Amino acid sequence: MNTIYLDHAASTPVHPEVVETMLRVMKEHYGNASSVHALGRAAKRLVNESREQVALLAGCRVEELVFTGGGTESDNLALFGAAKANQHRGRHIITTQVEHHAVLHTCRQLEKEGFELTYLPVDKYGRVHPEQVEEAIRPDTILVSVMYANNEVGTIQPVTEIGEITAARGILFHVDAVQAFGKLSIDTSKLAVDLMSFSAHKINGPQGVGALYIRQGTPLDPLFFGGLQERKRRAGTENIAGMAGFAAAASLAGKQLPVLREQDEHMRLSLLQALNLHVGAENYHLNGHPEAGYRLPHIVNISFPACDTETMLMNLDLEGIAAASGSACSSGSLEPSHVLAAMNLPQIFLRSAIRFSFGLGNTREELEKTAEKIGTILNRLRNRR
Secondary structure, three states, X not given: OOOEXXXXXXXXXXXXXXXHHHHHHHHHOOOOOOOOXXXXXXXXXXXXXXXXXXXXXXXXXXXXEEEEOOHHHHHHHHHHHHHHHHOOOOXXXXXXXXXXHHHHHHHHHHHHOOOEEEEEOOOOOOOOOHHHHHHHOOOOEEEEEOOOEOOOOOEEOOHHHHHXXXXXXXXXXXXXXXXXXXXXXXXXXXXXXXXXXXXXXXXXXXXXXXXXXXXXXXXOOOOOOOOOOHHHOOOOOOOHHHHHHHHHHHHHHHHHHHHHHHHHHHHHHHHHHHHHHHOOHHHOEEEOXXXXXXXXXXXXXXXXXXXXXHHHHHHHHXXXXXXXXXXXXXXXXXXXXXXXXXXXXXXXXXXXXXXXXXXXXXXHHHHHHHHHHHHHHHHHHHHHO
């Protein structure tokens, strides 16, 4: 049975061109980028070239981009690094209730270390309002962290407006752009953002490599010690093949971004039209923002009130369809999504939500088949009662 993979928000298949790049690098560039011999210098050049390519997609200068071990590390470095480096100015941090756990769990740890956190609520679409951020700011606020686009429902946050508020107050602003990078046009040079997190495996690159944009002059303490790599921001021997793979994926994403966004909108429409046909519009509820300009097109979060999340996921898996209940980092939990809970959805929607996310390799036929299978599953469950 061929699997229909609809969990791209968790991790994407590696693009064939990225695989080729990484294989070549692993064969030819095995030197340590910190070594002074020819192989080391060649490895260092490759690191610099990779940084240039990722920085191009991020719209930042190469010296402002630090490679990390993934989006979670980037979030940790941003939050811990900024909090520790600026605690002499204050110990208050603002974030939202719908952040990824890489941010929320880091914030919880910072609370244990004496920092004060404000977790802002969101509206029924999962969107925080800039006025809420402004009202939450205190004299001792040193950092605001708001994701660019939500990983569970796809809702895009007003980061431009929030950045203008934090910049006017001299407060650092971190944006988790892991889900938005390569899906939306991002230009850090035009945003009042001081820190921004990225990850390769969300854009058809390898797992285990990410990056953090650090605006020049932003005070930040490192997480790791033991080397001078990444301008003393991130000690450790460079993952050269991973960086090269990230660069190749970023290059492909940059070239294809407008076309892929349009394709994703068409795919989304195909899925919903097929659900209307096989399930009935009255038998499901779409979670997240309904308007195209306020959401990512490739993430579709849907509640099927007639079937709980776990039962639907198990039945889909038996049909060879891979979907998710939400964040991959918490998918093993039976608790309802903290994102949907923050959106104040009724319990019946909370406990029946499925996230479908598509991308490289998916076809409209697969989405239509998925909708058909969902209809079959729901009918089968009804007949058992």
